[in-house]
Amino acid sequence: MEISVVIPLLNEEESLIELHDWIANIMQSNRYLYEIIFIDDGSTDNSWQIIKQLSSKHESVKGIRFQRNFGKSQALDAGFAIAQGNVVITMDADLQDNPEEIPELYNLITSQNFDLISGWKKKRYDNVVTKNIPSKLFNAVARKTSGLQLHDFNCGLKAYKNEVIKNIKVSGEMHRYIPVLAKNEGYTNIGEKVVQHQARKYGETKFGINRFINGFLDLITISFLSKFGKRPMHFFGLWGTLMFLFGTSLAFYIGAYKLYKVYNGIKTILVTDNPWFYIALTSMILGTLLFLAGFIGELIIRNKNDEKHYKIREKLNL
Known part of the structure; x- marks a missing residue:
């Protein structure tokens, strides 16, 4: 298995078929051996039924359904546990992450030996007041605190060596800080790539302004744990x-x-x-x-x- 694509989701029934077909087209045109892992984090719409339909038609599609909504970090952790690909790529299910980025992300990991590549949505199509400005402030604090010079810690589009995701534990709401978790485990070859960001096509965002408050609190937690978590x-x-x-x-x-x-x-x-x-x-x-x-x-x-x-x-x- 060359690539595992891990996709956590919550109530994204409109976008799943389009997203799957887009990813499958990219994989097949590049002749990759791949799997797509959908993690349904307690959806209340028809997301799981659509995943069941896709998995019955395509052996490459795998699915995990949570008993209820446990959060994105837990969904990623479940996906990481079963991912078999040499390179693991995460993306959101809302079509704002572009699957066209997959080949270059894969090449950066395999050819340039990066442990992790984090996406950077340099040009965003989000609300300036509720998302863009808070995101810039949050990322500035995260860079200062963690020592990692990444522009977009929140970007869901990332690529990892398989060994990286097998050696980190993502819990709570720490999905924003996976690069920090990887660094704390000794994976220091961390890079960044500018990726395309697309306007949301269906539905509404599942994250409000409170995620940035939680993000700052999580940043304090992970800073403490990185220094004193084991002592x-x-x-x-x-x-x-x-x-x-x-x-x-x-x-x-x-x-x-x-x-x-x-x-x-x-x-x-x-x-x-x-x-x-x-x-x-x-x-x-x-x-x-x-x-x-x-x-x-x-x-x-x-x-x-x-x-x-x-x-x-x-x-x-x-």
């Missing part, structure tokens, strides 16, 4: 120790100063009337809690399993 004690233990030492030192100072005044017959207030006493006590408690958080994090990492956070209802040609 949480290094973060929580450090801050816990510093806070506990600060509180303890402050408590000793308050106590010593109180004894000094008593010894010299100087009138003084009760220790509990001193606001610094409560600051010291709070610091020691917070320090202890942070230290315990580090221990608990270490225990979770050592005992966690790789349970999938989605339920598959039905499979086709698998």
